[in-house]
Amino acid sequence: MQSSNRTNYLIITVIVTWLFFVIAGFIYFQVGQLKAFDSTKMLIKNSWFHNFKQQLIWKNKEVASLILVTEQSCGCFKQAKSHISSLTTLAKTKGLDVVQLQLTQELKAVVPATPAAIIIDKNGDFVYVGPLSEGLACAQGSGFVEAVINNLVAGYNSKLLITDTKGCYCVNKV
Incomplete structure (x- = not known):
């Protein structure tokens, strides 16, 4: 026993x-x-927004824009596809123009990691820059962008800059 x-x-x-x-x-x-979105503090440099707009050859569109910067080979992009689709639908429903950009060498100099979102208001002013969301899956429901879009439509420009967050990001090395 x-x-x-x-x-x-x-x-x-x-x-x-x-x-x-x-x-x-x-x-x-x-x-x-989990990786830091902006470990090099690229986004807090004084001329960041100006340099970013130059990469786009930005022309004021009289409408706010959601710019999504992605990289096809990034595993985090694959995880975020449904979130990107949801954001695109929300932005278009709220009257924003949606611009999807593939990461290029030039954009690597002004975008620290992907997937990234930048929101510019109808006057060409900065509203938001940062990741789509945070956490392991960077999925819907944990995003910042939805709140910023809703605030912008309500007339509030948050000028929100998210640099110190961790999630599933592909860090861009220049």
Whole structure:
């Protein structure tokens, strides 16, 4: 009888140990995906917005614009596709022009990571720059952009700059 208790204890110990290592490995690899959106502080430089608009050859459109900068080969872009689709629909419904840009060498100099969103109001002024959202999946529901769009439509320009957040981002190296 005592041997049976020892065997049960050993089996439970092995299972608990295995479970611990599985959970620890999962957490380690998931947290490893979290990257800072703007670790180089590119977006807080005085001339950032001016330089960004020059890359676009910006012309005031008399309508606010949501600019989405993505990179096809970025795994985070693949995770964010449904969020991008949702943002595009929301922006168009609210009367914003939507511009989708693929990351180029020139844009790498002014966009620290992708996927990124920039909102410019109808006067060509900065409203928002930063990631689509934060967290591991950078998915719908954890986004900043929706709130900024709704505030802009209500007449409030938040001039929101998000640099210090972590999520699933592909960091751009110039």
